[in-house]
Amino acid sequence: MVVQHNMQAMNANRMLNITTGAQSKSTEKLSSGYRINRAADDAAGLTISEKMRKQIRGLDQASTNAQDGVSSVQTAEGALTEVHSMLQRMNELAVQAANGTNSKESDRQAIQDEIDQLTTEIDRVAETTKFNEIYLLKGDSNGGTKNVFMKGHDAGLKGTLTDSAKSATFVMDDLEAGDKVTIAGKEYSIGSTAADAKASYAGAAAGDKVTIDGTEYTVVDAGGTEDAGANKLKVASIDAKVKDGSVVSYKTSKLTVMTDANTDGIDDDDSSVISKNVAETKITAELTAANNIGTVDHAATVAKTAANGKTTYTITKGYATVADTLSFNLHVGADADMTNKITVDIDTMNSANLGIKGLNVTDATGTAATYAVDAISDAIAKVSSQRSALGAVQNRLEHTIDNLDNIVENTTTAESRIRDTDMAEEMVEYSKNNILAQAGQSMLAQANQSTQGVLSLLQ
Structure with a gap:
C-alpha cells in the first residue's frame, strides 16, 4: 500500500475531467442550438457555414432591394396612369375642337383653357412624383439633356x-x-392655264372630238377643209376658242382654264x-x-x-430638348457580379417630351385641332410604351424575388445541417456524459477512501 501516489484517484480524476469537458460542450451546444460555437468545434464546417451566411444575408438584402424596386416602379406607373387619363381627356377635347360646329371665339377657347390646365397638370405630375426622394418622371438629375424628335405626320394628305x-x-x-x-x-381643283388646256389636245388626230364650254368640235387634219357650221376645225382654230374660264374636255381629260386676273x-x-x-x-x-x-x-x-x-x-423634323432618361440599377444578388443588376429606365414624362407642349386648338377651321389629335395619339403611345416597360420590369422583379427567397431557403437548410445542433442526438450525448460524470465522481470518492486502510496499520 502507498499513500504518496493514489493512482486510482488520479485515473478517476482524469476521466472525470474528460467527461466534465464533454459535458460542458454538450451543455453549450444544447443551450446555444449551434453545433459549431467556435472554430475549434469544426474548423472546416465553420468556414463553409460563414460563407453560406454571407450568401444568405446578401440574398436577403437583395430580395429587399428588389421589393424596393417594385415599389418604385409601381409609384412611377401609378402616376403615369393619371397621365394617361389626362391625355385621353385631351384627345376627347381635341376631337371636339376639330368639329366644324364650334364657335371660333368661345367654344374652342373654352376647350383650349381645359387643355392648358391638363398640360400644366401633366408637367406637375412629372415634376413632383418621387420615391425615397428620387424624382421618377423628370429625367436624369445630373443635368444631361437629349433632343426628342417628334413623329412625322402627313397632315391628312393623300400619299x-x-x-x-x-x-x-x-x-x-x-x-x-x-x-x-x-x-x-x-x-380643291387644280386649275389650268390656257396653254395647259391647249396642250391637252395638241396631238389630236383627224376626227377626234374636243369639247370647249359645252360645244363639241371635230378635229380636221392640218391639210383638210374646215366647216365652221359643222364645228369641224383645225387644232389651231380650236385653240382660238379657249379663253379664261373655259372648260376643255378631250378624251379622258377635262381641264378648267383659270380666270386669274390677279395672277395669284x-x-x-x-x-x-x-x-x-x-x-x-x-x-x-x-x-x-x-x-x-x-x-x-x-x-x-x-x-x-x-x-x-x-x-x-x-x-x-423639329425637336424638344428634355432631360436625359432616368436610369438606376437594382442590385439583386449577393455577389459583385454586374449581371446581378437590373436596370430601370424611365423617360421624362413632361409635356415637352410627350410632344404636346404649347398645344393649341383655337384656329378658325378646326384644322389645328385635327393635327393635335395626331400629336396626342403619339403622346398616348409614348406613355403606353413607358408603362409597358415598367410593367415588364415589375414582373421580372417579382420573379427575381421568388427566386431569391427560394435560394435563401435552400441555402439556409444546407447551412443548418452544418451549423445547427441535432438536439435529440446531443441530448443522448449529454445524458451519457451526465451519467459518466456521476460515476466518475463516485469512483473518485471510492479511490480517495481506498488509502484510509493505511491508518489501521498504525493502530
Whole structure:
C-alpha cells in the first residue's frame, strides 16, 4: 500500500475531467442550438457555414432591394396612369375642337383653357412624383439633356409617309390640271392655264372630238377643209376658242382654264380652283404645321422635290430638348457580379417630351385641332410604351424575388445541417456524459477512501 501516489484517484480524476469537458460542450451546444460555437468545434464546417451566411444575408438584402424596386416602379406607373387619363381627356377635347360646329371665339377657347390646365397638370405630375426622394418622371438629375424628335405626320394628305429618326418623307403623285386634292379638309381643283388646256389636245388626230364650254368640235387634219357650221376645225382654230374660264374636255381629260386676273394662282370666280404651285405651297404649309406641334426648341422644315411623276416633301423634323432618361440599377444578388443588376429606365414624362407642349386648338377651321389629335395619339403611345416597360420590369422583379427567397431557403437548410445542433442526438450525448460524470465522481470518492486502510496499520 502507498499513500504518496493514489493512482486510482488520479485515473478517476482524469476521466472525470474528460467527461466534465464533454459535458460542458454538450451543455453549450444544447443551450446555444449551434453545433459549431467556435472554430475549434469544426474548423472546416465553420468556414463553409460563414460563407453560406454571407450568401444568405446578401440574398436577403437583395430580395429587399428588389421589393424596393417594385415599389418604385409601381409609384412611377401609378402616376403615369393619371397621365394617361389626362391625355385621353385631351384627345376627347381635341376631337371636339376639330368639329366644324364650334364657335371660333368661345367654344374652342373654352376647350383650349381645359387643355392648358391638363398640360400644366401633366408637367406637375412629372415634376413632383418621387420615391425615397428620387424624382421618377423628370429625367436624369445630373443635368444631361437629349433632343426628342417628334413623329412625322402627313397632315391628312393623300400619299405615302415614311418616318425615320430625324426626318420623314411624304410622297404623292404629281398634281396635274383637273386633279382633285383635299388640303386641310377642303377640296380643291387644280386649275389650268390656257396653254395647259391647249396642250391637252395638241396631238389630236383627224376626227377626234374636243369639247370647249359645252360645244363639241371635230378635229380636221392640218391639210383638210374646215366647216365652221359643222364645228369641224383645225387644232389651231380650236385653240382660238379657249379663253379664261373655259372648260376643255378631250378624251379622258377635262381641264378648267383659270380666270386669274390677279395672277395669284387662285381662280377669280371660284377660290376652290387653284394652280399647281398654290396647291403645293398649301401642302408644304400644312405639312409644316402638322409636324411642328410640340417642337418647342427647334422647328420642323419641309422641302419639295419632283421627279418621275412623283412629288417628294422631305420633312426635317423639329425637336424638344428634355432631360436625359432616368436610369438606376437594382442590385439583386449577393455577389459583385454586374449581371446581378437590373436596370430601370424611365423617360421624362413632361409635356415637352410627350410632344404636346404649347398645344393649341383655337384656329378658325378646326384644322389645328385635327393635327393635335395626331400629336396626342403619339403622346398616348409614348406613355403606353413607358408603362409597358415598367410593367415588364415589375414582373421580372417579382420573379427575381421568388427566386431569391427560394435560394435563401435552400441555402439556409444546407447551412443548418452544418451549423445547427441535432438536439435529440446531443441530448443522448449529454445524458451519457451526465451519467459518466456521476460515476466518475463516485469512483473518485471510492479511490480517495481506498488509502484510509493505511491508518489501521498504525493502530
